[in-house]
Amino acid sequence: MSTLPEAPTTQIPAVEDAYVAVPPTRPLAALDAREITAWFGERKVLDRVSLNMPAGQITALIGPSGCGKSTFLRILNRMHELVPSAQLAGEVLLDGDDIYDPQRKLTDARRSIGMVFQKPNPFPAMSIRENVLAGLKLTGAKASKSDRDALVEYCLVRGGLWNEVKDRLDAPGGGLSGGQQQRLCIARSLAIKPRVLLMDEPCSALDPTSTRVIEETMLELAKEVTIVIVTHNMQQAARVSNTCAFFLAAQGTPGVIVEHGDTAAMFSNPQDQRTNDYVNGRFG
Numbered sequence: 001m002s003t004l005p006e007a008p009t010t011q012i013p014a015v016e017d018a019y020v021a022v023p024p025t026r027p028l029a030a031l032d033a034r035e036i037t038a039w040f041g042e043r044k045v046l047d048r049v050s051l052n053m054p055a056g057q058i059t060a061l062i063g064p065s066g067c068g069k070s071t072f073l074r075i076l077n078r079m080h081e082l083v084p085s086a087q088l089a090g091e092v093l094l095d096g097d098d099i100y101d102p103q104r105k106l107t108d109a110r111r112s113i114g115m116v117f118q119k120p121n122p123f124p125a126m127s128i129r130e131n132v133l134a135g136l137k138l139t140g141a142k143a144s145k146s147d148r149d150a151l152v153e154y155c156l157v158r159g160g161l162w163n164e165v166k167d168r169l170d171a172p173g174g175g176l177s178g179g180q181q182q183r184l185c186i187a188r189s190l191a192i193k194p195r196v197l198l199m200d201e202p203c204s205a206l207d208p209t210s211t212r213v214i215e216e217t218m219l220e221l222a223k224e225v226t227i228v229i230v231t232h233n234m235q236q237a238a239r240v241s242n243t244c245a246f247f248l249a250a251q252g253t254p255g256v257i258v259e260h261g262d263t264a265a266m267f268s269n270p271q272d273q274r275t276n277d278y279v280n281g282r283f284g
């Protein structure tokens with residue numbers, strides 16, 4: 001697990017003060033990482049990692065602890081640069097446009113590429129409704145109350161939580177179960193209609209039933225949003241992902257992708273012996 005902070009640290013304004021709107025549907029987008037090398041201080045932790053994450057698909061990043069999966073994921077929406085010692089080389093293209101282009105604002109990347117973290121991190125004192133709307137700070141247009149209500153419903157339906165909370169939208173988000181809180185965080189991330197959703201071990205703190213609900217939610221969401229998920233759970237990778245990338249960092253060397261491709265093929269007929277050993281639980 002990464003040592004980076006897991007929760008957004010910026011102060012969220014009161015929802016009534018936020019400028020909100022129901023954004024139009026955005027077309028599906030592919031993410032293409034090219035020759036990504038990453039450092040923390042002097043230490044190189046990823047070495048020339050390239051990966052295409054196709055539009056409308058779920059890509060799983062798998063591999064043993066410490067091989068750089070979370071670092072790679074955070075590079076995909078410019079969170080890596082929040083660490084003072086962190087450096088980066090390479091390109092990340094969202095539908096052909098480099099999110100690291102100096103002409104582009106950091107907020108452009110965050111608007112298009114949302115993130116769900118390992119530990120559910122709703123704003124506990126805010127209501128369920130406010131939690132969803134809190135994701136809207138980045139949009140810039142005002143909207144009516146009915147638009148906001150429609151957006152809250154839209155996000156909670158897609159987050160797979162609507163039926164469980166529709167009668168208590170003003171109850172605090174902190175009062176939900178862990179699995180419900182994680183789906184609330186998914187709903188919050190959907191409020192700005194991201195084109196890509198990054199998920200860093202989103203089920204590792206959840207029981208098997210909540211895990212299955214989140215997996216079903218992901219499979220539904222993938223019709224509208226490209227998803228990239230880090231998971232240690234091989235069954236989960238096999239159940240939800242279309243494509244898979246196996247990361248590995250040999251002792252004292254930076255992480256690389258050993259093998260990537262169609263998930264079913266990688267699990268049934270891996271090309272590299274190390275992939276074979278990993279997916280069959282022989283190490284990691």
Ligand SMILES: Nc1ncnc2c1ncn2[C@@H]1O[C@H](COP(=O)(O)OP(=O)(O)OP(=O)(O)O)[C@@H](O)[C@H]1O
Nearest residue numbers: 001002003004040045064065066067068069070071
């Ligand atoms: N903020 C940080 N400062 C310094 N080194 C870091 C930082 N975050 C991660 N690292 C190092 O970078 C390497 C890759 O870490 P990362 O969290 O990306 O791996 P991971 O594959 O996601 O691991 P896990 O599966 O345990 O979450 C590790 O050696 C880790 O110690």
